[in-house]
Amino acid sequence: MTTTVWVDGRFVGEDEPALVALDHGLTVGDGVFETLGVVDGVGFALTRHLARLARSAAGLGLATPDETLIRRAVAEVLAHAGDTAQRLRITVTGGVGPLGSGRTEGRQTVVVAASPGGHGPTSKVVRAPWVRNERSAVAGLKTTSYAENVVALAYAKERGADEAILANTVGELCEGTGANVFVERGGELVTPPLSSGCLAGITRALTLEWGAEVGLPVREAAPGELTFDVLDEVERGEAHLLVTGSVRNLTPVVELDGAPVEPGRLSQRLAQLFAARQRDLVDP
Template identity: 65%
Template sequence: MGVVIWSDGKLRDEREAVATAVDHGLTVGDGVFETCAVIDGRAFALTRHLRRLARSAAGLGLAPPDEDEVRAGIDAVLVAGGPELGRVRVTVTAGPGPLGSNRAAPGVARQTVLVLAGPGPRPETVRVARVPWVRNERSAVAGLKTTSYAENVVALAYAVERGADEALLANTVGDLCEGTGSNVFVERGGELLTPMLTSGCLAGITRELMLEWGLEAGLPVRESRPGELPFTVLEEVLDHGRDGGTRLALSSSVRNLVPVVNLDGVEIAAGPLSLQAQRLFQAKVAEGIDP
């Protein structure tokens, strides 16, 4: 199936122009977005995603997105797309602006709001590769989900060329950070650890839910302590991930939580705790669409 598009109050054809050439989201990447899984025709964890959309907009200095407008767009594409949809994406930009980095004067430009829905395959496992670039945890947009995604495109292409599905990045001080579109969990010492937010990683919704649900279920899942997850922990995965040692898992809104079975071309076993967390997450998803 193709992509269903909504903009400015109505559904649009894929060939129809929906944004001006001087939209600041196009010229300089001045925008934010969210992607939700679609389960049984509904957007999963939508309230949390819209809350993060507003946080990202505030972090960029954009006005709060119109939540009623966004929800109307989501409803429209989900009805039009039918049962085969797997994901819905909301993009909000600053709207028309100058060709440079300065925005239009406050109150002059109206935000551009786009809602798209399409397929969203959910693999049971994932392959990853380390890349030679780092996340800047001190960046002005660290932890924000912005449309300035070029560095992720380059990193993911590097990983795909090496047979992986996702890339893993360190930050500038050598700590494990995240993937291009995912959070990472390290199964180590009987615990499932995820880098702390000060590493520069995105505050993923699936990550957030996994921490909450793991705590409720008595699963040893937690945020790491300072210095506890250096990027070199991935060497442990290569050394011991095949025989009961350190393992990996990734989380994202479309993947949910999935174990890593290949790192840099080396096959590794899915960790037992990662598989347990995966089962827990799937069970909790079935309990409610908007946790």
């Protein structure tokens, strides 16, 4: 795999040292990031991703990232990467800081990288034995403090899956390690509300918007409507599951906890709609 990496204004090799040892993103995870899919050499929904990057930074107490700089870096990286780019990542950290959690205001570190690495048309998931804390100080923020997702995804990979689905602390369905989740049942497609602690996914939002535009029954659930045991319905074939993300797009679930499950018809229809819209609207 070849990754094109840009750090603070210069290209560096994949294995070339580029960050200082006391970068606060490295020492304590004090940073934010966005991952985008790449469509025909362009970062998909870049404007929405940059807006969420700014929201995450504000939630951490970081200064607003320099959007002009980041847009220029994205253009340079994608031009350099060429046709190999399928995934784009933008990372902004607090820059040099103390060894502890306290922060010293200074120049932020900006990293933009592009690499191959798409996703297949379907997903296999497992139920994670851990929960998402919907009352966390960083709930709903896309931060570089990602260790719990690394652990949960490794748990899924060990069981032949590509995503782990988590509940929150009150037993509601929440999200995956890097994806939002929709449940298809009763003739409609429903996703957990943001109050569950899930990330406000870009693909999640576009699925809701584009589905509604063409009259498909897709909506956000009311608080408490989707409990984690809805996955039992999926297991029994009474409901279906769809996961969404910026690189996977919309992928119907075909396996839950190692057992095959049927993808839903509405889920498949939304996946087709999204693929068509994505080709026409690169920055919706």
